[in-house]
Amino acid sequence: MDAVRWTLWVLLAVLALVGANTLWVLGVRWWYRLRTTPPEQLRVRCQDGWELTVYVRRAAHRRFEEPVLLCHGLAANRCTFDFEPPYSLAHALTEAGFDCFSVEWRGIGASRLPPRGRRWPDVTVDDLVTLDGPALIELALAQTGARRAFWVGHSLGGLVGYAVAQGPAGAKLAGLLALGSPVFFPPDPLIRRLIHIGTRASWPRGFRNEWLSRTMAPFLGYVTLPLSDVIINPKHIPPPIQRKVYANMMASMSRSVLRQFRDWIDHDAFRSFDGSVDWRAGLAQLSLPVMVMGGSADRLASAKNLRAQYELIGSQDKTLHIFGCQRGDKMDYGHGDLLFGTGAPLEIQPEVRNWLVAHATPVSESPQSETQGEAPTTTHFAPGSAAT
Numbered sequence: 536m537d538a539v540r541w542t543l544w545v546l547l548a549v550l551a552l553v554g555a556n557t558l559w560v561l562g563v564r565w566w567y568r569l570r571t572t573p574p575e576q577l578r579v580r581c582q583d584g585w586e587l588t589v590y591v592r593r594a595a596h597r598r599f600e601e602p603v604l605l606c607h608g609l610a611a612n613r614c615t616f617d618f619e620p621p622y623s624l625a626h627a628l629t630e631a632g633f634d635c636f637s638v639e640w641r642g643i644g645a646s647r648l649p650p651r652g653r654r655w656p657d658v659t660v661d662d663l664v665t666l667d668g669p670a671l672i673e674l675a676l677a678q679t680g681a682r683r684a685f686w687v688g689h690s691l692g693g694l695v696g697y698a699v700a701q702g703p704a705g706a707k708l709a710g711l712l713a714l715g716s717p718v719f720f721p722p723d724p725l726i727r728r729l730i731h732i733g734t735r736a737s738w739p740r741g742f743r744n745e746w747l748s749r750t751m752a753p754f755l756g757y758v759t760l761p762l763s764d765v766i767i768n769p770k771h772i773p774p775p776i777q778r779k780v781y782a783n784m785m786a787s788m789s790r791s792v793l794r795q796f797r798d799w800i801d802h803d804a805f806r807s808f809d810g811s812v813d814w815r816a817g818l819a820q821l822s823l824p825v826m827v828m829g830g831s832a833d834r835l836a837s838a839k840n841l842r843a844q845y846e847l848i849g850s851q852d853k854t855l856h857i858f859g860c861q862r863g864d865k866m867d868y869g870h871g872d873l874l875f876g877t878g879a880p881l882e883i884q885p886e887v888r889n890w891l892v893a894h895a896t897p898v899s900e901s902p903q904s905e906t907q908g909e910a911p912t913t914t915h916f917a918p919g920s921a922a923t
Contacts, residue, residue, distance in 0.1 A: 560749045567752060567782035569619050571626070574637070576645070579674040581666040584650035589674055590617055590637040592625050598632025599895035601685050601709045602675040605637040606668075608690025608715075609792065610744060612644045613637040614784040615689055621880035622776060624687070624887065631888050633685075633895070636675045640667055643786045658789040659808040660695065668699035672707050683709035685891055689874065690715050690835065694805065694814075701817040710824040710894045712887060715873050717836040718815055718844040720800045726834065727800050734793045748785035752778050767871035768832065776875055818844065824852040826890050828883070830868025831859025852894075856886055 574590040581587065590613050605616035605625055617625040617637045625635045639646040640663050642655040649655055675684045686696040686708055693716030700711055756774020769777060795808050805815040825848050829841040838857045845855040859867040865878030873883055 556750060560746060563749045563752050563782050567779050569614065569779070569783055571619050571623070574617060574625070577674065577678070579670045581641070581670040583653060583662075583666055585641045585653060585666065586646065586648070586650075587641060587667060587670060588639050588645035589671065590625075590639075591678070592617065592629045592635045592637075594629050594632045594634055596632060597634060597898055599892070600679070600681045600898055601683055601895050602634045602636055602679045602681055603628050603685045603687055603891065604671055604675055605635055606671075606686065606688040606692030606695060607638070607640070607643075607786075608688070608692050609796070610786055610788050611689075611784055612786040613639050614780075615692075615874060616687070618784070618875075619779070621884075622875050624874070624884060627880070627884045628888060628891065631892065633891065634675075634679055636671065636678075636684075638667070638671050639786075642789055656790045659791045660691070660698075660795050661808050663691075663695045664698040664702070664807075664814075668695055669702075669704040672699075672704050676707065683707050685710050685712070685895070687712045687887065687891075688714065688716060690717075690870065692716075694718070697805075697818060697821075698812075698814040700821055700823060701814060705821075705823065708823055709896075710826070710891070711821075712826045712828065712890065713844075714828045714887075715830065715833055715836045715870050716827075716844075717840050718805050718818065718847070719840045720803045720805070721840070722800075722803070723834065730793065730797050730800055733788065734790070734797050743787040745785045745787060748781045752782040755781055766835075766869075767875070768866075768869040771866050771869065771872045771876040771878075773877060780871070780875055815847070818847045819849040821848055821850050823850060824894050825850050826854040826856065826887075828856045828873070828886070829858070830870065830873050831857055831861060832867035833870045833873075835870050854890065858883060 574592045577589045577591055578586050579589060605613075607613060607615035616635075617623060620626045625637055628635050641649070642658050647655070672684055676682070684707065686699070688694070688696040693713030696711050696713060697716070697718070699705060700708055755769075755777040759769050772780070791808070798810075799805055804810075804813070806813050827841055827845045827848070829836045829838065831838050838859075841855065841857055845853060858864050858873070864882050866872065866876060868876055868878075868883075873879060
C-alpha cells in the first residue's frame with residue numbers, strides 16, 4: 536500500500552511540474568512576444584500535400600519586380616528574418632521596396648502538421664530542396680506577377696538555396712545570397728560531438744528544443760548558456776534581444792535532418808540523404824548571381840570555409856563578404872550575430888540591400904509577366920490568424 540501511495544505522490548509531483556512548466560512557457564511566450572505589426576500569412580501546398588505557412592510583408596511602395604524569399608536555418612523559424620526592427624531584414628527590405636516572403640519549413644511552427652502518409656521524423660533536407668523550395672518560389676511569383684525571385688538564406692536556408700538553384704526551379708531565381716552557410720564541414724570535435732548527441736537525443740521522432748529555449752529565455756543576459764558561442768556571441772547581442780530571440784526564434788529539428796547533418800560532418804560532404812546527389816560539386820555549375828556572406832568568428836561557417844565555397848561557385852557574378860574587425864566592422868561576427876549583433880543593422884543589412892537593389896529590376900522597367908504553368912494552391916489568412 537505504501538508503494539502505491541509513493542507512486543501516486545511521484546506521479547502527482549511530475550504532473551504538477553509539467554503543469555507549472557507549461558504555464559511558465561506560455562507566460563514567457565506572451566511576455567516576450569514580438570511587438571510589430573503581424574505579417575500577412577499565406578499557405579502553399581507542396582507537391583506531396585504538405586502545407587507550408589509563408590509570412591509576407593509587402594512594400595508600401597514596391598520599387599522592384601523580384602520578391603525576396605527569406606529562408607531560415609536549422610533549429611530556427613521565420614523570426615530569423617522577420618523580427619523586431621532594427622534586427623529584422625524583412626522590415627529593412629520592405630522599406631527598400633521589396634516584397635518579402637519568409638518561410639517556415641515543413642515541421643516548423645505553423646507548417647508543422649504533415650499530410651496523410653507523411654511523418655515529421657522522416658523529413659530530410661532533400662524535402663526542403665525538392666518540395667518546399669520550389670513551392671515557395673511559385674507562391675512568391677504568383678503573388679507578385681514576377682518572373683524570378685531572390686533567395687536569401689541563413690545557414691541551412693542558404694544551403695537549401697544552393698541545392699534548389701541546381702534543380703529545375705533554379706531558372707526562376709534572379710540571385711542567391713547565402714549568409715553563414717557552411718558548404719564544407721571540416722572536422723571540429725566539439726560540433727561533431729554536439730551533432731552526435733543531438734541525433735541520439737532526437738530518438739525516436741525529433742528534437743523539439745523550442746520548449747527548452749523558452750524555459751531558459753528569461754535568464755539569458757544574466758547567465759550564459761554553455762557552448763552558446765557556437766551559435767552566437769552573447770557579448771555582441773543585447774540581453775533583451777537574446778531573451779526575445781530564444782523565446783521566439785528557436786524551433787524543432789527532425790531526426791532525419793540531424794542524421795543528414797551528421798553524415799555531412801562525419802564525411803565532410805554536402806549531399807542528398809542517400810548520397811546520390813553531390814550539391815557541393817554542383818556549385819561549379821551555377822550561373823546566377825551569388826553573394827557569399829559570413830562572420831570572421833563563425834565556428835560553423837568559418838572564413839576559410841566561405842573563401843573555399845566562393846572559389847568553387849561557377850558564376851561569373853559572385854561576391855564575398857566576411858564581416859569582422861579586420862574589415863573595419865564593429866565586431867568579429869559569429870553565426871547568429873550576423874542577424875542580431877548590435878552592428879548588423881548598420882553593417883550587414885545595407886550590404887544585403889545594396890546587392891539586391893543592384894541586381895533587381897525596377898518595377899517601371901519590368902515586362903508584363905505571363906502565367907507559366909499551374910500555380911501552387913494557396914490559402915490567405917488575415918495577419919496573425921494562422922495556428923502556431
